[in-house]
Amino acid sequence: MAERQEQTASDAVMTRIGQGVMLHHAGDREEARTRFLDLWREIGEDGDALQRCTLAHYMADTQDDPADELAWDLRALSAARELTDDRLAGHEAEVAVRALYPSLQLNLAADYAKLGRSEAARTHLRQARGAAEALADDSYGDGVRAAIHRLASRLGDAGPGSTGEPGPPRRAS
Incomplete structure (x- = not known):
């Protein structure tokens, strides 16, 4: 109860x-x-x-x-x-949380870029790229990957993991 x-x-x-x-x-x-x-x-x-x-x-x-x-x-x-695993009982919940990380890291990268802290922005951009491997091949994942690429282009950091495709605004969630 x-x-x-x-x-x-x-x-x-x-x-x-x-x-x-x-x-x-x-x-x-x-x-x-x-x-x-x-x-x-x-x-x-x-x-x-x-x-x-x-x-x-x-x-x-x-x-x-x-x-x-x-x-x-x-x-x-x-x-x-x-x-914790207790709060996230089940595989689907765990996958959903892992899918949050690219967006969370991307948001931090964009925040640092706005504040003129380009090294911190690049650090979080790299973390977003790494975490993006957990994203599904769906509209959410495509949008986050595209937002990562757009921010990388703005920062002059076209490293691995960028998609080259256009997508939605910064917040893809």
Whole structure:
């Protein structure tokens, strides 16, 4: 019974994150940011790692200041690293989390590039390329690989793993 209540609460948090994402995509960046921040306060710094990862990942997109965007993207990566096998029961969940890493690393590379920290940007770009091997051959994977290539081109770093194909904007998730 307690496990079912915990799952219901987790689903409710993820639903609220999804609602914030919809607000952001509809152009209400400020309301999305406000809701995400309220939800972050509820979850807490030590809350569920998957919820924190997801929320921080999307919260970064609502930031006006590149340094704030970087801080949220770093929180997302940190939370992703905390995910445990217990929380990710099943092969599909593990694969899904591995598929997050290329996007998380790409976001950090883009953040560092915005801040003029090109060496840090290249480091995270290389990590994104390496992690991209876990991506499926689907529209999400294609979009992330294309975003990696676009950032590499901007940084003048056309190393291995770039696709040469156009794709969606920076956030492919």
